Amino acid sequence: MLPSHGSNPHYLYDSLSIAQPEETLDFSANLNPLGPPQTLIEKWPDAFNLITTYPDPHSATLTKKLAAMHNTEESRVLVGNGGAELITLVGRFLFHKRVCIVQPAFSEYEEACRSAGCEVTYHTLEEGWRLDPKPLIEKMNHLDAIFLCSPNNPTGVSYDPESVRTLIAEAEKRDCYLIIDEAFADFLHEEPSYTVELMTNKNLIILRSLTKMFAIPGLRLGYMMAHPEVISAVKKLKPHWSVNALALMAGEICIEEQAYTTATRKFIEEERVKLQLFFEKHRYIYSRSSVNFYLLKDPERTDQAPLLHYLMKNGIVPRHTENFPGLNGRWLRFAIRTSDENDRLMEVLASWRS
Ligand SMILES: Cc1ncc(COP(=O)(O)O)c(C=O)c1O
Structure with a gap:
């Protein structure tokens, strides 16, 4: 094994x-x-006191900063205990639904969806890993959600933003959730931004991680962006205080590190x-x-x-x-x-x- x-x-x-x-x-x-980042290392000795009180269960300061960074509203952002927690919660949000995963991709989507009783199918890309939206759009009528990982883990390939935009628009027409995991997006020279779509689209869910770019996987920190109704439904599934105070402090420092x-x-x-x-x-x-x-x-x-x-x-x-x-x-x-x-x-x- x-x-x-x-x-x-x-x-x-x-x-x-x-x-x-x-x-x-x-x-x-x-x-x-x-x-x-050096700033985080320098400020770390000050962090000890943070563990003597409960963290903010709403991650309010970090949420506000992330919303400003993405030109969106706070009600569209949810901070989580790593992208991994948010994947698990999105799986639970999709309880018993029909989900398709664009493969190859991070294995946690399938784990999360199967443990939430979802019916899981694959849309497997051929080697070269180019994303052609057409065959995926054809499948959407029979699906409740699609997971797309871009830039993709494990290939490192970033899907063409125009094809992704087509998928976003078509998924909305068919009331199919499109979950785009952008855990590695901040490594791209030109980060794609679907903020405009996020402001109107009820079916788009974007997942982000802070643990990769800032090399803090031991702290656990990520966030998701989606329609406020989706955010509040996912928030209800989230354990109170799941994001610890040290991670929140680190996140607030790291996102300033352009x-x-x-x-x-x-x-x-x-x-x-x-x-x-x-x-x-x-x-x-x-x-x-x-x-x-x-x-x-x-x-x-x-x-x-x-x-x-x-x-x-x-x-x-x-x-x-x-x-x-x-x-x-x-x-x-x-x-x-x-x-x-x-x-x-x-x-x-x-x-x-x-
Ligand atoms: C594509 C992808 N998404 C999400 C995660 C989870 O990241 P984290 O929980 O550390 O934020 C990983 C971790 O390897 C990943 O590869």
Whole structure:
């Protein structure tokens, strides 16, 4: 049984019965390799006092700031204990409904929907992962909701905003919810904005995470944007105080960090170009990612398991893709890490070739 998520590499070592080397580099978690912003690190010693009182159950200050950032209203924003909590709550909101997941995609949508008794089907994109709205629109008449992950985890591909806009409009006409998970949108040079649609559309739900760009997954912080009626229905399902005070403080600091976000995007882009040149030279195939992770495979092998084992024995931990429908282990996923760590990855991939 392979672990269902990246991070915590010892689970992958244990499940594959590979002895974990003393030093490993974790390429399986898609976090900002530059770490949390300096301002957050500096303010952290002040945070201790926050744990002696209950957090604001309405996350009022952060909600206000997020609404202003997205040019929307506070009634259209709900802060959650990570994007993961909001996915679970949206699943419960869709109790017993007919849901389609555009695959490959983050596995939690299916978990959340199945545990809420939903009927789950897939719309699986062909490799290359281009989104053609037409076949999906045809399915909408028989669906209550569609999950779309863009930029996509695991491929890193960002779907064309025009196609997404078409889906948003058609879903509304057919009273089908369209849930767009944009957990990685802030890694894009040009972030898509569906704020205009959000202000009128009752069927659009946007999910966001603060844990990726700001490298704070241990704190748990995300938010969703939707019509006020959807927000209040989801809010009723949410446990009181589910977002802790430390996360709220971190969120308020992080969303002001535009310069940090811009510097991260630039850094990621430079590393991605460097890695892609290497992959081409050494005959590896990769996905056309626009964010901080990508898929990779050795086209000279039908089975990527030997490459996975080789990397892990050499202390490089990728994310397996066995539990992504549409990939089924045919690729490995890697985060873009620091320059030295990416160099080490290239060194090991070059040694695999020889
Ligand atoms: C696409 C996507 N959405 C949401 C999440 C959940 O993020 P978090 O709960 O850390 O905010 C993840 C985490 O890997 C993800 O990949």
